[in-house]
Amino acid sequence: MTKTTIPLLCMMFLLFTACSDDDSDGPSIDVPETYSFERNGQSTISFSGQTTRIMMGEELISTMMDFSESEALMLEMYRNETAAGGDADPFGEAALNDSDKSIKSKTAASRDFFSANTTEASGIKADFETWINGQVSEVFPNEKTLATPGVAGQIADGGSTRYVNSQGLEYNQLVNKSLIGALMVDQMLNNYLGTAVLDEADNRTNNDAGITAADKNYTTMEHKWDEAYGYAYGLNASASDPNADLGADNFLNKYIRRVEDDDDFAGIAAEIFDAFKLGRAAIVAGDYTVRDEQANIIREKISEVIAIRAVYYLQQGKNALPDDRNSTALYGTTFHDLSEGYGFIYSLRFTRQPNTDAPYFTKSEVDGFIEDLLGDGPNGLWDVTGSTLDNISEAIAAKFNFTVDQAGS
Numbered sequence: 027m028t029k030t031t032i033p034l035l036c037m038m039f040l041l042f043t044a045c046s047d048d049d050s051d052g053p054s055i056d057v058p059e060t061y062s063f064e065r066n067g068q069s070t071i072s073f074s075g076q077t078t079r080i081m082m083g084e085e086l087i088s089t090m091m092d093f094s095e096s097e098a099l100m101l102e103m104y105r106n107e108t109a110a111g112g113d114a115d116p117f118g119e120a121a122l123n124d125s126d127k128s129i130k131s132k133t134a135a136s137r138d139f140f141s142a143n144t145t146e147a148s149g150i151k152a153d154f155e156t157w158i159n160g161q162v163s164e165v166f167p168n169e170k171t172l173a174t175p176g177v178a179g180q181i182a183d184g185g186s187t188r189y190v191n192s193q194g195l196e197y198n199q200l201v202n203k204s205l206i207g208a209l210m211v212d213q214m215l216n217n218y219l220g221t222a223v224l225d226e227a228d229n230r231t232n233n234d235a236g237i238t239a240a241d242k243n244y245t246t247m248e249h250k251w252d253e254a255y256g257y258a259y260g261l262n263a264s265a266s267d268p269n270a271d272l273g274a275d276n277f278l279n280k281y282i283r284r285v286e287d288d289d290d291f292a293g294i295a296a297e298i299f300d301a302f303k304l305g306r307a308a309i310v311a312g313d314y315t316v317r318d319e320q321a322n323i324i325r326e327k328i329s330e331v332i333a334i335r336a337v338y339y340l341q342q343g344k345n346a347l348p349d350d351r352n353s354t355a356l357y358g359t360t361f362h363d364l365s366e367g368y369g370f371i372y373s374l375r376f377t378r379q380p381n382t383d384a385p386y387f388t389k390s391e392v393d394g395f396i397e398d399l400l401g402d403g404p405n406g407l408w409d410v411t412g413s414t415l416d417n418i419s420e421a422i423a424a425k426f427n428f429t430v431d432q433a434g435s
Contacts, residue, residue: 055311060266061255061303063248063310065236070244071265073256076213078127080260080275082106083205085117086129087276090161090198091189093169097162104154105130130154133208136216137223138383139376146389150208153372154201161197165189174354175405183358193406194357196365202276203369207376210257210278211328215378218254219321225314234312247309251317254324255302258282269295278331284338285331290432298327322380329377329386332370333426334433337419339367341434344415357408364399364407364415371395374422386425395421 063070086103089095102108102116106128115123134140134150164178169189171179178191190196217223224247231237233247242249261275262268272283272295286295305320343363348356374387374395387395395418403409419430 053311053313055304055307055313055316057304057307060264061259061268061299061306062266063306065238065243068243070248071252071255072242072244072249073252073260073265075127076253076256077260078122078125079129079132079209080257080277081119082117082122082125082127082129083202083209084276085119085122087198087202090158090201093166097159100158100162101155104128104158129205129209132213133205134212134376136212136220136376138216138220138378139212139385140216150375154204154208157197157200157204160191164191165197172355173357175408181358181361182355183362186358186362188358188362190361190365190407193400194361194364194408195368195406196362199362199365200369200372203366204372206277206281206369207332207373211332211373212376214254214257214278215325215328216376218250218257219324221318223250224317230314233309245309248306251302251306251309255306258298258302258328269299278328281331281335285334288334288432288435290428290435291330291334294327294330298324301327325378326380329379330426330428332373332377333386333422334428336367336370336374337422337430337433339363339370340415340419341430343367343410344412347410347412354408361407364410368396368399371399371418371422387422 061071082103086100089100089103099114099116102114106116106125108114117123130151133154134147140147168177168179171177173179173181173190173194176192178189180187180189182188188196189198226246229245229247229250233245236245238244239246239249244252258278259265259268259274261279263271263274268274268279272286273280282295282298285291286293301320301323305317305324308314308316308320340363343360346359346363348360350356371392375385375389375392377386378384379386398414398418399410400406402411402414416430419434423430423433
């Protein structure tokens with residue numbers, strides 16, 4: 027394995043001394059070219075639980091567009107209450123039916139944000155069930171109905187057909203994009219990368235001594251970091267080189283790719299990956315200062331991905347507003363973009379400001395954005411104005427180092 031050695035502190039003496047490992051006050055960190063770490067010739071990387079939940083999410087959002095399926099099935103895909111040998115097999119993938127994992131159990135379940143905030147956590151979990159219920163009870167019966175203000179149904183979007191509720195919202199997009207924040211981002215930024223989890227109990231002592239978890243080849247701290255990594259890269263073809271096929275799922279991985287493909291933000295994928303890689307190498311070296319510095323970089327960059335895409339979809343929705351607001355058949359593109367925007371706004375609640383215990387946006391701020399998005403008239407997105415979409419976009423961008431123009435194009 028090819029490695030690059032990075033000194034932790036390079037002491038330079040004026041005119042005489044060059045940087046070297048000998049000048050470091052701490053251990054040197056051997057950083058591999060790819061996300062590859064071994065002990066005794068075997069990989070120490072494991073994030074199968076994250077891969078499982080991403081796959082469960084993929085099946086759920088796909089099933090939400092199958093008008094022949096039941097609410098009970100979709101709720102079971104979310105809850106997986108009859109897991110591992112129960113009577114129901116909700117998933118098409120046998121391994122998922124055999125798993126004791128679930129989407130719901132890790133939704134709004136981070137140590138840092140929700141362990142002492144169970145009321146909000148329960149409300150967030152319930153939102154997903156409400157959206158699943160709405161898809162079946164409101165949208166499915168109106169599959170053949172043309173959507174109009176106040177009436178759920180179908181609406182054309184170019185060569186696609188969208189299915190919306192009476193306010194113009196696509197419930198499948200709310201579930202999809204909101205899970206990016208409530209599951210992937212929350213678990214990554216506010217759980218596995220937090221010191222409460224990384225340094226829990228004897229984790230530091232055991233990591234320093236190379237004491238592995240029971241019957242495993244990794245230390246507990248190494249594993250927790252890898253679990254955060256898995257929520258970004260759990261379905262990539264190669265765990266060691268995930269940027270080679272970004273877009274491997276319909277959740278966070280896909281939107282790291284979308285932001286990376288925007289010239290205004292090119293390089294962000296490498297920044298996220300490199301921070302994961304250096305942080306993991308720092309754990310191996312026992313340098314927890316560097317580890318935490320990388321966790322803060324990940325928090326900043328992943329939060330930017332969520333905010334950029336929120337603004338992007340708000341602006342795309344604004345651009346697609348029909349010139350004739352009475353032309354109801356022309357709203358399909360707007361509704362699709364703004365439904366995705368709704369999900370990314372919802373996901374802002376789970377972002378994390380670096381070097382703090384706070385999200386970029388509080389629950390009340392996020393609730394206010396959603397209220398504004400649907401509040402320009404009695405029919406929600408049918409009545410939304412460009413000025414409202416601009417105002418929300420500006421408020422989001424103001425907390426980051428990008429402009430609405432950069433994110434919105």
